[in-house]
Amino acid sequence: MGQTLTLRRRQSLIGWLFIVPASVLIFVFYFYPIVRALWLSFQTGVGVNLQYAGLFNYQRLLSDNVFKLSLTNVFIFLIIQVPVMLTLALILASLLNDPTLKFRGFFRTALFLPCATSLVSYAIVFRSLFALDGFVNYLLTALSIIDKPINWGGNPWTARFLIIIALTWRWTGYNMVFYLAGLQNIDTSIYEAALIDGASGVTRFTKITVPLLKPIILLTTIMSTNGTLQLFDETMNLTNGGPANATLSVSQYIYRLSFQYSPRFGYAAAISFVIFILVAILALIQMRVGDTR
Amino acid sequence: MTRRRFYRFLKYLFLFIAALLSLFPLVWMAVSATNASVDVVTGRLLPGKHLIENYRKLSQQANVKLAMVNSFRNSIVATFASLVVCSIAGYGFEIYHDKGKDFLMRLLLLSMMIPFAAIMIPLFMMVGKFGLLNTTTAFVLPTISTAFLIFLFRQSARYFPSEIIEAARLEGMSELGIFFGMYVPIMRSTYATAGIITFMNAWNNYLWPLIIMQSKDSIVMPILISNLIAGYVTDYGVVMLGVTLSVLPTIIIFLLLQNSFAEGILSSMK
CATH class of the missing domain: 1.10.3720.10 (MetI-like)
Structure with missing residues (x-):
């Protein structure tokens, strides 16, 4: 019983290794950027010189x-x-x-x-x-x-x-x-x-x-x-x-x-x-x- | 009876007109690539003798060879990396599935609702920060892993007989060995489908290279043909030759593997 359990766990672990590269890439190139975009939308400035501005951008959008x-x-x-x-x-x-x-x-x-x-x-x-x-x-x-x-x-x-x-x-x-x-x-x-x-x-x-x-x-x-x-x-x-x-x-x-x-x-x-x-x-x-x- | 015949006639007429309208722009494009600009604007629809002349002019205006090489390199690297990473993941999600992995899969699927326009600015900033502008790495990295492909391979792994895996394990094969030795050869058609879709997306990608490929040396075909129309005077023969060259690889793939292509499109609804 102990033997099969460790085997299962070993396989589960290998499974994680199989899915980690793809998952990390999606987190880095989809989820992080969308969160970053949200944060960015609360900032104003030219180029990379940005400062927090609350909802200013969204107000500007309306007009x-x-x-x-x-x-x-x-x-x-x-x-x-x-x-x-x-x-x-x-x-x-x-x-x-x-x-x-x-x-x-x-x-x-x-x-x-x-x-x-x-x-x-x-x-x-x-x-x-x-x-x-x-x-x-x-x-x-x-x-x-x-x-x-x-x-x-x-x-x-x-x-x-x-x-x-x-x-x-x-x-x-x-x-x-x-x-x-x-x-x-x-x-x-x-x-x-x-x-x-x-x-x-x-x-x-x-x-x-x-x-x-x-x-x-x-x-x-x-x-x-x-x-x-x-x-x-x-x-x-x-x-x-x-x-x-x-x-x-x-x-x-x-x-x-x-x-x-x-x-x-x-x-x-x-x-x-x-x-x-x-x-x-x-x-x-x-x-x-x-x-x- | 005559009425029925008339309807039949209408049906074929409609289909022929639709097919003609569908093919005409492509035929016109290919024919115009062999004609001088003067002939193109005066409605010439027959192949001409200016193909070499057009190519010479095109080479003077833009580095076609370099763009072709870059496009092929970027697309092949993207396709290869994508197939390896996504198929291993798809296989892993199905064969070793448990609560945690199923949850992660559902989470990854959410990425499909993120439009590229929404993340291109942060992506651009990331690429700039790591000093990867104008590199194949930058072109490829964000496109390697997609939830769509992982999902496609997960679905195909569902039809992979578990007896094969058990037998292989008893024979002492490693888990990675089973994947490469058993799964990959059996799932060739899934790889073909996924490969076509990925290659075409990479080959046709325009907005991403437009942002990150700013140097002359990193130019790709979509950017090259887009630049051709930026001038004040358009040489139609030259432009159409550029466009023809840029669609040739994908049209050839399409004509050779039409069914795999259709399957790839349809797999988004399974």
Whole structure:
């Protein structure tokens, strides 16, 4: 008995040795920095010359119009882009789920391929496609849809439209993969029964596909919301936050405050903590949903 | 019947348009990389003969070779370190699990809700304090251990038969020996999935190197292509060649291992 107990303890100890390196790294590079960020958000000053200032940064936040605008921008992207993209992904997934569909593999690969591109690179491709002398303007003028090139990046709403189009291009296939996986778990006999009952394609979609995929739809909604709240690479490279901050994201504002202007780490940390709270709330909802599933 | 045919036609039309829109930007990118800027802006959609010329100009503007080497080195080191550290931990959390370890695992999962933007300033200050700016170490360190990967390997260890472990122990194998000798070879597909995701994340990482890789010698591909568009005049042929080079490795990995890639994406919902 004593022998097995020490053996158990020895194994348990070895187990701890296995998990210590990874755990230490997470504490050092996630938990410590987030606590540090909170502490930083109570300090003001330029660069590393900081002093305690209580809630000053948070008060300043409330009257900062650029911060409010960046938050508004992110929510505009969120409210327009996420529903459009997820609906599109859902429709595409249910069309691709048909085993008799021809060129199924080709469609799947083609729609999924944008996921292989980095955020910076596709942002630059879209920036070039939609440049004043870019291909889209060339095509639209050649087809006489417009008589002079549109300055996509020059007006607040066309610039936002550009971000929304680009995001949709990059992430629709990504979400489609989730729905395809979910659809494979749905018993095909449900669809067969619906077919016998004479349910149309649209009815089958709204009455069977959507309700049964609800947990996954919720999951993808949360993931997309999370991603949009942290938007950076695209606004930085596609529109550089312009014109007049109309596409500035919160992350890009934090970046500007910390690394482009004279560094205001304390104030930037206060803003980053606001994002953290928003993301944390989302993650908690996600875990709740994950538990009940 | 005709109505049904019409719907079928609509369905295929919709899918073809969607596939076309999905592929077009990438095709345009690759084609434009072989054309002069003048041809790109006048809508040329056929491959041209300016590839070498574009590459020459690109090399004058930016050190592509260095950026490629740096990107590959950073990404390979990050992937290797990440797989070793996270898979050992995932295995440890599952095989030797007890109350304490289960609690720690739940605690680590909380790190997944910390957005990078929220911790980048303290991370930057840490890296600066330790004099690690512009180093591969700084690039890699914060990305080695992620709760997501640990969790992925913990789940896969759940399907690792305990009889194998018992038998190996009776034969006198060490615990670390069992991990490397038995678990690693069996879990190759999990390693492939995890490796693809980690490599792609490291390869595409932009914000972190933007902050810490400030010297010319430490430039990586995402920064390089981002710098190409910073000037007043954009040479589209050159820019698209840079972008094409930067997406080539990940596109090749994607086309070769599409299913592992999809699995990696999906594992975040298991």
